[in-house]
Amino acid sequence: MNKFKFSKIFFVVALAGASFTACKKDNPTDEEIVLSGSLANGTVLTGDLVNDVTLVKGNTYVLRGGVHVKEGKTITIQEGVTVKHDPNEPAVAYLLVEPGAKIMAQGTATSPIVFTSGAAAPKEQDWGGIIVCGKAPVNGEGGRISSEMGAGVTYGGTIENDNSGVLKFMRVEFTGRKQTADKEHNGFTFEGVGSGTLVENLSVYRGGDDAFEWFGGTVNVKYLFAYGAQDDMFDWTYGWSGKAQFLVGVQSDNVGDRGIEADNSDKNNAANPFSNPTLSNVTLVGSLIAKTGDDPTAVKDTDVGKTTGLKLRQGTKGKLHNFVVYNFNNGVDVEHNGTLANMTDGSLTIKNSDISNIKTWAFKVSSGSPAFSGANPFITGPYSNTITETSTKPAYITGVFVGTSNTGSVDPTTLDPFFTAANYKGAVQAGSDWTNAAWVRTDKR
Structure with a gap:
């Protein structure tokens, strides 16, 4: 102890x-x-x-x-609490909830919980982030995986409805400090978290790595906002099969990489359970001038012009509906043979979406395989996508990310009872801006 x-x-x-x-x-x-x-x-x-x-x-x-919350214990965080990292401590500051422990963090829209930097001049990568670990299924060998950040902590199991508590109306800022040379913290990391956990109204402002990342698990989420992530805004791997609705991601103009990076497993692209989430009502806004890569000290001018809206790879499946994706250099990249097979058989779909980027599609086979020669189902009529090879934002978007369209959309309640009725493309309706609140921080509106 x-x-x-x-x-x-x-x-x-x-x-x-x-x-x-x-x-x-x-x-x-x-x-x-x-x-x-x-x-x-x-x-x-x-x-x-x-x-x-x-x-x-x-x-x-x-x-x-x-800081680790140990199994069987609970950390309760009430509304209006602020937590700042100690800038004089050399060890990386982070909060990790171990499997079997709980976090009960319930802020409000006007009095959110804020985790931030304690430095006099805050910046990305000042501290780590928040990690929640659970006992829901993951596709690691033996159904368990060692936590990237918590030494001695393993997550995963067989409890699909595992309950790690509540995270609601929280904002984290200036996260993403490196744990080691090749391991960086995210804003919020969910490792094997189950569907019994309530996750809503979370935002990440200027994180050094990813804003949100799911490592397996079954947790469902609503109302997530990411601004200025230096790597990916939303990232999943190791068998995440939850549902997500009302997600907004906006790149800054300095460093950024992808709107979504989606993997099944880098160790075995065919590992079970597959990453197979269902998402609806997502707005992703890229930057044409940001340098890709998540280390501002290492990026070069040649890294400009490589941002990507969606990178789908390493065997992921998924159902993606009602997306608005614009102003990335690259729109949608589908990579590796298993992922392409999932696209072809319909277990990986993008439907009812507006995609407007400089280069719209890329299909990349696994190393050593012949070039992809199959058809692109995403541009066919049944998928109801509108594709524009330009960075121009859709006409219905006002400012940066507010605005929706019901042309070609689907009511997500027909997909799963989890979803709120929202028969439109995009995440934020002009007359109902849920991002205009104290728990969200952004430099662009």
Whole structure:
């Protein structure tokens, strides 16, 4: 069990608002404290949370290093709470909810929960992000996968309706710090999270890697907003089979890569369970001048002109409806033999969508295979897509991402009862702008 080190000055402050146990250390200026109960304003969170804790409405807290909510325990975060990372701590700050633990984070539209940088001049990659791990199915060997970020933590299992709690009306900012040279945190990461978990109204502002990523699981989501992700705005792999509605992703003009990156498994493109989510009402807005790649110190001028709306690869399946995708250099890339086969047999579809980008389609076979010579089903009549080889935004979009069209759309309630009735393309109706609220932050409207 990791302990919590505080100065005696902080010990006195924390005494009024938190329960704890303490014992003397060799260094008389330190105490060991195990947090429990309602925590006082200014409390530093670090190490393992081995008791239930509550971050109290309106308070501000400090996140120091990796913080793990242990199995069987719950972290409750009330509306209006702000959590800032400790910029003086060399270890990457992040919050990870282990399988069997819960996070009960319920902000409101006007008083959201905010996790952000504690630096004087905040920027992308200042701290890690939020990781939730569950016991829902994933397609790793043996049905379990080691967490990318949580050392010693494995996720996955057989509980499709596993419940990791509630995440609602939350915003994270300046995430994406590297854990190692090749592993970076996302804004929100869902690892084997089950459909019993409630995920709604989350936003990520200027994250260093992906804004949202799903590693397997069955969790369903609504109302997600991503602005300025330096890599992908939405990313799935390892067998995610949930549902998603009302997603907006907007690239900034400096660094960005893809609107969606979708994989089944890089280790086995045919691994079961397949990545096979159903999405509806999604607006993705690209940049023609952003440099691709998620490390601003390494990108070059030659990386301009390579942004992509949707990269579908490594055997993913999925049903994508009512999309608006515009202003990317590349529209839709379908890559690898298994993915192309899924497209051909109808287990990977894009329907009822408007796609307006410089280069609309690309089909790429697996290494060593003959060039793709099949038909493109996405441009046929039954798919009801409107394809325009231009970066011009659709006429119904006002500003950057507000606006919808019902021409050729489908009511997603006919796809699954999870969906809200929204018989239009796009995520944000002009007369009902759910993004115009305190939990969303963007530089472009």
